[in-house]
Amino acid sequence: MTNSDYLTVQIGNKIKSIRKEIGWKVGELADKSGISIAMISKIENGRVIPTIPSLLQIIQTLNLNIGDFFSDLKSEDEFKGYIFRKRSDYTAVNKEEESIGYEYELILNFPLEKSSMEISLLTLKSQAQRASVSTSGFEYIYILKGNISFELGSEVLELDEGDSLFFDGNIPHVPQNKSSSDAVLLVVYFITMN
Structure with a gap:
């Protein structure tokens, strides 16, 4: 079993980071993508799992290659009965x-x-x-x-x-x-x- 929610946080953080690198505020990404400010904020902050169409729309709006976007995202290791975090x-x-x-x-x-x-x-x-x-x-x-x-x-x-x-x-x-x-x-x- 992999941790899909861990990926959700990574996806949100990556979208936020790229948006800030471009110099856009949340409202600008919302206007350009057609996705509400509230939804983008929830996605960026890991509060909701984005739908595939919403995620693709955001990736396209940010002028990113889909393969490049996902290339450095990884799921956590399989659950071994416990999780230890330093x-x-x-x-x-x-x-x-x-x-x-x-x-x-x-x-x-x-x-x-x-x-x-x-x-x-x-x-x-x-x-x-x-x-x-x-x-x-x-x-x-x-x-x-x-x-x-x-x-x-x-x-x-x-x-x-x-x-x-x-x-x-x-x-x-x-x-x-x-x-x-x-x-x-x-x-x-x-x-x-x-």
């Missing part, structure tokens, strides 16, 4: 284009039957800013260091070091660090696939 193997991921001070590191992304699990380490800088987001599936966060205010729908929850929260990702949410020092969160996504 800290140096974590992958930096920018999940939201307009966020400031949200530094995600992808620790693990592994498919489960009809869903996948993704584990990230989020360093939330002091006064970090972004809009609320929603994701398909469930999320679990554990505060490793510091404290945050967590906006979940119409509620604001105060979480301190050692506190945790499990919630439906479809509810609009955003963690905020109003303190003067960094907060570090372990974030686990359980993403459902149809």
Whole structure:
């Protein structure tokens, strides 16, 4: 079994990198490809698996050869019953284009039957800013260091070091660090696939 979601993250990161090399903003790629800004953002940030027509449209819009695009992408090794990751193997991921001070590191992304699990380490800088987001599936966060205010729908929850929260990702949410020092969160996504 290979990890298709690992490839999804690689594809998203590669599209984002090439778009930035060209000097385009997300809106420019959306206008030129005919794919919505929201969808391109979700693809680039590994939140959704792009359909083949959407992926081909993006590749063509970026004037890339399909073979060249996929040549350096690789899936993870076959699952051996466990996955060991060194800290140096974590992958930096920018999940939201307009966020400031949200530094995600992808620790693990592994498919489960009809869903996948993704584990990230989020360093939330002091006064970090972004809009609320929603994701398909469930999320679990554990505060490793510091404290945050967590906006979940119409509620604001105060979480301190050692506190945790499990919630439906479809509810609009955003963690905020109003303190003067960094907060570090372990974030686990359980993403459902149809």
